[in-house]
Amino acid sequence: RNLLTDKSHQGVVAHCLSLEGTSKDMARLVSCRTPLSFRDWRYLHRARLDILPLRGHSWFCSQEQDTSCRRCGKENETGYHVLNHCEEGLQLATKRHNTVQDLLETLLVKQGHDVTVNKAIPGQRLRPDVELTLSGSRVMVDVVVCYDQPGSMENAYQRKIAKYSSLGRILPLVIGSLGSWNPRNEEIRS
Template identity: 85%
Template sequence: MPGSVLAWSSTKASHPTPSAELVINEFGAWVQTTKKHILIAASHLAPWQKLEIFRSHLLPSLSHHLASGRVLKDCLTQLDTECRKFLGLICNLPNHATVPFFYADRRVGGLGTCRLTDDADILTIARAAQLLTCRDPTVRNICREQLHDTIRRGFRNEHPGVLPVGEYLSGSVDGGSTDLGSNLWTLARQAAKQLGVRMDVSGDENIRIVADDVSVSPVKEVHGFRKVARQRYTRDLISDKSHQGVVATGLSLEEKSKDMARLVSCRTPFSFRDWRYLHRARLDILPLRGHSWFCSQEQDTSCRRCGKENETGFHVLNHCEEGLQLTTKRHNTIQDLLESLLVKQGHDVTINNAIPGQRLRPDVEFQLSGSRLMVDVVVCYDQPGSMENAYQRKYDKYSSHGRILPLVVGSLGSWYPRNDEVR
């Protein structure tokens, strides 16, 4: 056992083995477009089922090969590109969909998948840390001694005193440390440097691994750093300077609920027709001619249905007069859900009751602790500024007539945090 571990951990990684290369090629074939009629993309599964298979079965099948460090990064980069093409096909997205969307948290409208180049680094670091903390003292001591030998050769056997094990594995080059040859420890060092990971190996059996102020143990390293990577892509999506990150800023206001994740899971309530437009609408890349990136200067940018405002996602989802019937239906659906919840809680609810001497009609009105409480529903575009303005307009409109709690919902699923006051 110790001999096999030593031989495995010192394997050269400059070229992938034939078996690993074969697995990579087969997986690449699985994620081709439907034009090649390959397996999942050409199957009759629902798109959310294809996503679940991709996330839960295909990606984990590569874990062993990624952890061994035997797959070239160029190969993984190419495979990541093919995966995005596959995901774009499932979600009906064009080629210019922003990359962070595919890896961002589903809470902000992303797909929440793993990038193989990141996973390779995460799994390599995890494998190295787990060997260094192995319960078998023989395996643990052999691995630590091999690591020390690698560091000594990096310093050309001239480094005095205590070896900087933690600094070396964290990618530090202080003191002239260099990588000579290629084994598990040099690969883990390169992966830690790539991910911005710091490793603390001050204890004999305990290792703490830190990235972005998140500290994890070797046992939970994979889960923890996948979450760190997802958070990084989430921030990239939210901070996108183009139009594609606008809706994500609204969706990100709710930090606890898993409702958004369910919308792109196997439990989604969406129909096939809804699915075709969901992700395009959230990235604001629907083919609407009011967008500056879609139209030419000479082209008419007015709405093709009402002919008034610019034809943008903001207008189509919330302000187009031709869609007024659907807008009213959406509003009433939210109102009916709220009413049913209040009735279940034992409240006597009044709907659309006019305020005495006024033309105002709050959507929902009931008594709470002997005082009147009004709740008025408003649906606006998924942008923090739009939601704040919508809340303030409702408050200014009704506040002089009693206690008012506006219920602000984004047209693409955002939940305004002050809605919790209603709860």
């Protein structure tokens, strides 16, 4: 019996890392030249392999045990829930989003762009994260930090397109909560 192949949940995040063949994502994280502490490294790699000891995984808890989240008491305690949907951890999800947004703003300002951040669109309930003008046309960049699964990253991208496309050019910046890079983000680089 092969225990690794019996774990159907494993490899989902790792599959997301292989979406882009030229991505330096995995090489950067495996490199010894990183500011991450060993403790952070261990957590990150266990999270990416989906082998954290969480109640929602059948390999960690038996069928009779409670699988609800230890923090909020709701839903199954899985990596997906803990990183993106647990009410007790939402401030960390917001912090991840704001960190990406701040980095994007800093890079655009360094390139000489006039940038507005979190400005509400008049007459709408929409507020793109970053707005700038390129060649006379308005471009909106909206940051999404979602779980590192190919399906959820693509869905997040499409939701942002649908949400803002009637207002002008939209470039969703989709980042996985464990650091995956959506190949469609390359459009923002150009």
